[in-house]
Amino acid sequence: MKLKGVRGAPDLLPQETARWQRVETATRFLLQRYGYAEIRTPVFERTELFVRGIGEGTDIVEKEMYTFIDQGEVNLTLRPEGTAPVARAYLEHQMAAQFPLVKLYYLGPMFRRERPQSGRYRQFHQIGVEAIGSDQPAVDAEVIDLLWALMVEEFRIPDLQLRLNSIGDAACRPTIRDRLRRYMTDRSSALCPDCQGRLTRNPLRIMDCKQPGCQHLVAEAPKPLESLCEACAAHFTEVRGLLDHLKIPYTIDERLVRGLEYYTKTAFEVINPRLGAQNALAGGGRYDGLIEVVGGPSTPAMGFAVGIERVIASLPSAEEEDVLRGIYVATLGREAQRAGMGLLQELRRRGMRGLMNLEARSLKSQMRQANKERVRYCLILGDEELGRGQATLRDMMKADQTSVELVHIVERLMGLEGV
Template sequence: MIQTVRGTFDILPDEVPRWRLLEETARTVFRCYGYREIRTPIFERTALFARSVGEETDIVAKEMYTFTDRGGECLSLRPESTASVVRAYIQHRMWTWGSVVKLFYLGPHFRYERPQKGRFRQFHQIGAEAIGQNDDPAIDAELIEMVEEYLDRLGVAERELFINSVGCSRCRPAYVRHLKDALSGVLSRLCEDCQRRYETNPLRILDCKVEDDQPFIERAPALLDHLCEACAAHFEALRRHLEERGIAYQVARRLVRGLDYYTRTAFEITSARLGAQNAIAGGGRYDGLSELLGGPPAKGIGFALGVERLLLALPEDAAVTDDAPDLYIAYLGEAARQEAFRVARRLRRAGLVVIYDFQERKLRRLMAQADRMKARYALLIGEDELAAGRYTLRDMRTGEQEVLSEEALVRRLMTSRELSASGRR
């Protein structure tokens, strides 16, 4: 039997409401902050990700789904979306849209990783980007506020917000040299991974969780103490803005970002309810990315949020299936069956959710099924009803029944406040 491929999964009807809740809440909240939805292709030229995310990162070096199409183009399924959004910003000359363009996206992304809790090969991200000439720290603070508001509205508890600054192209290289100098003496006493990172990505050493390495890392110089004046001022301003907005945060001096394009503001939101992969959202500034991709100078900040992880942190009762039928039609006999189809069609056109069984069954079974499906009403069409030209409508909650003409039935259902036609649609 052919099954879903490793690291992918079906989202079955019972789970879909939870997904929709996340998506719809994102659209609602982000819209309030002036962010507009953008949908970029699911695959792009490989070069886009190689250049932006970084050739040496794990994502590009060993996690992308890369293939050559029939025309010989080297393409990759998107491992993230910031690169695509910035590409779109450049391609569509969005700087003419205004000084800061605010965009958000949501959808599947792909990385060839070893699956584990909260980590899959096809995974979903919700993210937003603010791109333009302006790099006011208030933009950073507003974006963070928006993420917090979103998580609040979903009821995601036990969260923590960490912020840091990773500097810019002026101050970071000097700091990295500083860091390497400071660690060179104790390099042999660090874990294997850190020895490797020392060469490939020294900043990552700050992120190491190995117990024995901690004393050395604690003593190493911190990025925050080596920012250039402009970056330091930017970070201080961000802190002030967050405080003015009443957003609780912790400065995580060792927080770094995995992708090469990040500058200055870096932040991460974790949830204690998650497990080993406890980062629920992460983001930061990427002021050089547009130019790196051949576009005009532009500043940018964004974040991405892992939907599968968010789902793990979401309260149990966050969403319920809302596809229970308004009306279950129980018919008895062939003539009643045709009548049932006709009535169902009329009510469905009016927006009601109407269900019936295609198979002849005993009335008892039909009622049991209506109950199981949580139908609000049941409509009985049998010999008596056909003869009288009136139907029996049963309120499944109270058990009360009334006999109604078709017109009275339609009027009755259409004015019922709790049904689909007048309510949620």
């Protein structure tokens, strides 16, 4: 029987990974400009970290985690999200002693056992950003500015929407929850089965339920902004003022809540309306209570996560087209092949993308391969041309060619456009 991959954990084939590499490279450059340093945490952690950090009443903990017992009888879980592991590493390595504001980012796979569908996978990948150590609204604004720059300026995804809300803190969250719980309890028969369970555990999760009946109730339900305490209201006003100053467009979405219990105050999402049901490309907010929940002192923090699969699906068609780049050396004859290998060695070590056929195929076959490899130039070299110190250089984009001297050929090729 032929073995197949696991459903919901797709392979990324070579023709797809170029787009992933572009996204990852652009991300690293931008985050470094904002002063963020990369952190890499293990793909599995002790299960208790996620139960305490994410919350027992969440769908992730109750339904979606991949949990197992290892040979040492330790209960482990493949990470379903990246913030709790970063919080654990922040505490374990005493990172607060190094900087008052610790700015970290990560890229990597996460795992949730969900029903696979377009834009939702069991193994998926995220870009995560965490700023730990400050409760200032300016941190919220800079993190959101960073996300907007990443999505709009680096990835150049059109028609995005930034949605913003505040969901209160430990002082006003009980009031927010109690008002919503009382409202929904009187109408509980109209809630879906999942939301009936959320009503006692985490009523705020009802706010982002996608079932039509629940959405109808939420439209008239008490909103978090109506019950903010004075401090949370002032914080949110300052965040909005800074975003206006930075010219970041946003819409207030009073129904927006985050699915993880550690979020407080500012909450936000970036939406791509073109993606249909799974249209949230990124989301985040402030999580001032998480560090304390996982065993540390009370520590304010702010961050977001970006779904890389949904970013890839959102890239404009122009970004998905392969760019002609590099050179293919087509050779005819044993001596020409040896000379071509030496030439490619020099070009590659100078940073050029260089390819050739090593199986002595026909020139026609090699030219077909050059087209498949999407190179900008093809250098055609035969034993006879080698004896004359010449070769033919073909521009694959312009479909023209010229005879070139092999003397100083490396410098000549390195000076070409599109290599």
